[in-house]
Amino acid sequence: MIDSSNLTQYVLENYGRKRQDLSIVIPMIIIYIIIFITGVFGNVATCLIIAKNRYMQTPTNAYLFNLAVADLIVLILGLPHEICITWQTYPDIFGGIFCVARALIAETSTYASILTITAFTAERYVAICHPMWSHTMSKIKRAIKIIIIIWFVSLVCAAPLASQFGIKNLQWNITGEEIDGTEICDVVRPLERVFEISSFLFFFTPMTVIGALYALIGWTIRKSTINRTGSDISDQSGHPTDFRTQQQSRARRAVLKMLVAVVVAFFVCWAPFHTQRLLTTYAPEKEQQKEPLQSVLRVLFYVSGILYYVSSVINPILYNIMSIKFRQAFLHTLFKPCRKPQNRATKRRLAKAAYQFAGRPLLPYTKTTAMNGTSRKVTSRNAQLHLRRHQEDVVPSTSSVKTNSNKEEFELLARDIILTDFKSAPCSSAVVVSSNRPFHSYA
Helix, strand or coil: CCCHHHHHHHHHHHHECCCCCHHHHHHHHHHHHHHHHHHHHHHHHHHHHHHHCHHHCCHHHHHHHHHHHHHHHHHHHHHHHHHHHHHCCCCCCCCHHHHHHHHHHHHHHHHHHHHHHHHHHHHHHHHHHCHHHHHHHCCHHHHHHHHHHHHHHHHHHHHHHHCCEEEECCECCCCCCECCCCCEEEECCCCCCHHHHHHHHHHHHHHHHHHHHHHHHHHHHHHHHHHHHHCCCECCCCCECHHHHHHHHHHHHHHHHHHHHHHHHHHHHHHHHHHHHHHHHHCCHHHHCCCCHHHHHHHHHHHHHHHHHHHHHHHHHHHHHHCHHHHHHHHHHHHCCCCCCCCHHHHHHHHHHHHHHCCCCCCCCCCEEEECCEEEECCHHHHHHHHHHHHCCCCCCCCHHHHHHHHHHHHHHHHHHHHHHHCCHHHHHCCCCCCCCCCCCEC
16 A cells, blocks of 8 residues: 555655646746637638648749648647646546557657758759759649658658557655656656657758758859849849849848747757756756756746747748738738739730740840741740740850850849749748647646
8 A cells, every 4th residue: 555645755756746837837828828829720721821822832832832831730639638747747638549549640740841841952952043943843743742752751760669658657756656647757767768769850950951951042043143233134224223233232142141040949949858858858857856956947848839830830930920922811811802813024024034045136125026037926835835845955165155145144034033032932941849748747
């Protein structure tokens, strides 16, 4: 028989109180509810906007759609459980099957998010730094295949970590008996080094890759700005297009600021999670009950818990605030106007790039433009086909200086077009985190 006289004190020493002060619990639950409502609405809206508008179904948006799905999984599976354990830490009321399933799905969606972020960053690197490669490599089918591979790899990598979890009871240190009412979902079959491997593969490595690629993107944009400033861009009347140059310069500065924000947000939202996970898993249990480690773990637990789910809300908010194209698509989906928004400036610039690269004179841009003696409507698709058809005809010759100049001008114009959509999109990829945290107690 367990001696009930010291039982309560023993449980408090090991698990802490079932519920923290209401001054902490109530604000945390309110924050979680706000995050849940905002995150579900924003991510569902993102999925609907991309799914219902064919002109939004691009390789870039395929990655963003996948991230929105991962965010929804994290929010729907994680936040209700988080609210429950915030209100009452133990005993666990969901059971062993839910414990293991939640660990598996949470880890899988988290890994998928991180790999999607990395793949998305690589896609943007190619688009900005090598726009000629992007023209042939960036395909929607290719993006879908990569996303399928990402989910498969994520599931395989998450299985070993999820297999550690289960329901366990606190054991009475005198008799070894399990104490009723102390069930928690925690690590019951620890695997050596699994959390270090997880942190290395899905935090430190992606952080390094993303930071390096964004640094290269930033350098390319800055170099492109210098080249633009040094060149005299004129319109068809011969007057300098200072206004357009200023707009492009502002767009590039916005992109550079956004790149820094992406990397910082990625670090801020992931670092507390991995720090708390590693400290809780590998610090001796007795040390966790002593100051100052106990206070550090308590702060990390609540801070990382909020950042987990705030990260899932950031993506749709940034789309609506920073992306004109996304706002247009949102209004188009909400109010269903007669026709979808047209980006005429993009079409004109792409057509101009095609003509310049082919070495043909630039004609006034009306609704129809003479091509090879025929009247054809200038559209983005026609310009792309025209460009692709003439790329193979460009060979070194006595006019190579002019050809190289035209090619450089095309790359600058193509980069401008890509930056139009890019300046808001990468923010979405920065921050998706897991809520699968090992249990620890606070007295």
